[in-house]
Amino acid sequence: MIKGDAGMESIYKWDEGGANEPNRGATGGGDGVHILTGPIFVNGAEPGDILKVEILDLKARKNPDGKAFGSNAAAWWGFQARTNKVDGTPFNAGSFTNTPGMNDEVVTIYEIVDKHGGSYAIPSYQFEWPTITDPNGELRDYIAYPGTCVPHDIHGDTTPSSDIADMGWTKAEPIMYYDSPFQAEIPVNFHIGCMGLPPASHDSVDSIPPMPTGGNLDNKRIGKGTTMYYPVEVAGALLSMGDAHTAQGDSELDGTGIETSVTGDFKITVIKAAEFNNWQKILDFPLGETDDHFIVHGFTETDYLETYADNPSDIYGASSIDKAMMNAYTQTRKFLMHAYGVTEIEANTFITQAIDFAMTQLVDGNWGVHSVIPKAVFEAGLKKSKSGKIFKTGKKM
Numbered sequence: 001m002i003k004g005d006a007g008m009e010s011i012y013k014w015d016e017g018g019a020n021e022p023n024r025g026a027t028g029g030g031d032g033v034h035i036l037t038g039p040i041f042v043n044g045a046e047p048g049d050i051l052k053v054e055i056l057d058l059k060a061r062k063n064p065d066g067k068a069f070g071s072n073a074a075a076w077w078g079f080q081a082r083t084n085k086v087d088g089t090p091f092n093a094g095s096f097t098n099t100p101g102m103n104d105e106v107v108t109i110y111e112i113v114d115k116h117g118g119s120y121a122i123p124s125y126q127f128e129w130p131t132i133t134d135p136n137g138e139l140r141d142y143i144a145y146p147g148t149c150v151p152h153d154i155h156g157d158t159t160p161s162s163d164i165a166d167m168g169w170t171k172a173e174p175i176m177y178y179d180s181p182f183q184a185e186i187p188v189n190f191h192i193g194c195m196g197l198p199p200a201s202h203d204s205v206d207s208i209p210p211m212p213t214g215g216n217l218d219n220k221r222i223g224k225g226t227t228m229y230y231p232v233e234v235a236g237a238l239l240s241m242g243d244a245h246t247a248q249g250d251s252e253l254d255g256t257g258i259e260t261s262v263t264g265d266f267k268i269t270v271i272k273a274a275e276f277n278n279w280q281k282i283l284d285f286p287l288g289e290t291d292d293h294f295i296v297h298g299f300t301e302t303d304y305l306e307t308y309a310d311n312p313s314d315i316y317g318a319s320s321i322d323k324a325m326m327n328a329y330t331q332t333r334k335f336l337m338h339a340y341g342v343t344e345i346e347a348n349t350f351i352t353q354a355i356d357f358a359m360t361q362l363v364d365g366n367w368g369v370h371s372v373i374p375k376a377v378f379e380a381g382l383k384k385s386k387s388g389k390i391f392k393t394g395k396k397m
Helices: 006-011 314-315 321-339 345-354
Strands: 038-041 050-060 069-074 108-113 118-127 191-194 228-233 237-245 262-271 286-289 295-297 356-361 366-372
Touching: 038 118, 050 191, 050 237, 237 262, 321 345, 321 356, 321 366
Parallel strands: none
Antiparallel strands: 038 237, 050 228, 050 262, 069 108, 108 118, 191 237, 228 286, 286 295, 295 366, 356 366
């Protein structure tokens, strides 16, 4: 997944001077975990505008052997760690859960394979997270960051290189592998997990909890053919993107999607405030659009940086799927009323009969719920309100 990708290799490189990238982010703490491309300064973008980002194409980066892989970590931050296993015992994560020597974290490696006229992610092998020691002598008995590398053993059909061991990584004992996992065929759905703009309120932010300006939405619908709209709060917009996935279900339940390095083509357009249509005037959340749907996002806190301005990390202990649903419902009503001119009582019945809600993610601190609005339901023609005002439905901008 990394070998041959110079940018990724630089993140995980260790030498006699230590880690090449000892910190995630500029502050050295609290900056999140994501490897992002950016920030991209967009000429003409000013606070109060909207940045329109069209995803034209996404493709997996192949290794020197011409193959593409991805990884999924069932980790301590996943929802499964918040509940007991099927047998009633707790999910352990080494020292993180105060259970040294006991760890239920598992990593699954997927290969991206073309077959049956399509592309699928098929599990290649799984392994239990080992107790490892980094080149600085620090013990890591749960999935920790930054720059964690695993000195793998020969197993199944896999013969790893000595690159990781040569950097000084060691492990306490041989790794437990599962080399014959069930051969599920998961349809490939490349998408961008983390994409958005910085807020004006703070000089630096954690990349994990999503915000009104976007960020780590982890919505599987933000892929090829989707257009995202982000409120701009700083000059130049400063777009960043990363955390690409090969596939993911709604909720991203166990901690990650199938994390994959991708190359993408994007078209970026500034929508000036003076040109806003009705719904753009009230946009205070990241909105998605496809040919057939709008995707409205709600979070536990619409703007957690405002709610927890002094201690933004407090959102991790305050996440609520109930509050995320309430906010998604409010945002959906507001959007329909401004985009199509329906009344609130009309919006309520239309939402109930025609619009699906789903958990976007349950792992990113500021938990998310989204609604998927089918355009065809509302764009059958012109709507005339009782007041006589005409609302014309619009095409994709």
